[in-house]
Amino acid sequence: MPVLAAGTLGCAARADALDIGQVCDQTRLYIVSSMTDEALSGQEAGYREILYDVEDPVATITLNRPEVLNAWTDRMAYEVRHAVAAAEADPRVVGIVLTGAGRGFCAGADMKRLSAMSEGNYRAETLDDLPADPGDPSFGDDLHLGTYTYLMSVPKPVIAAINGPVAGMAVPIVLACDLRFMAEDAVLMTAFAQRGLIAEWGTSWM
DSSP: OOBOOOOEEEOTTSSOEEEEEEEOTTOOEEESSOOOTTOOOHHHHTOSSEEEEEETTEEEEEEOOGGGTTOBOHHHHHHHHHHHHHHHHOTTOOEEEEEESTTOSBOSBOHHHHHHHHHTOOOOOOOTTSOOOOSOGGGOHHHHTSTTGGGGGOSSOEEEEEOSOEETTHHHHHHTSSEEEEBTTOOEEOSHHHHTOOOSTTTTTO
16 A cells, blocks of 8 residues: 655654654554563553554554444543553653554544434443543643644644544544644545535634
């Protein structure tokens, strides 16, 4: 799969440079560095729907529901938020990469979740075992406390490695990242204009 590979990104937090390799067909993003024993694993954190890896100086968060194109769930949202907070607090991490497993980045909201909402049976999942408050409060509540815009208040650069389609509510997630690198065949799509609706989650603004 051809990709537009990232080059070298300077980070004000450290003098180090962040070398991002190509996203391959397996959507794994390899960083030229050595793995440290101190890296937090997703298994240790109790993650079920994402993968979290630290290869000094980069933390990679991979949405990991490839059988449904990484459709977004409440659990995934909590896990991503927790992983971002862990990366932000880790002094070895200079940058954070967000990508997807399989052939897509994220298909948007999980259809079971949408069906439950339309039927009035939806119950939001809460994960008290994954408390997290990522981002800098000085950026203001609109960013720091936002559902997705908290990514914009994280002092470390957050980079979206878009390996495939990004749809629906996944669009504001990648737009909230500081940089986006897309595969040549990747697309971003929403249905708001076709339905005559105002774009949600600040998509029009971003």
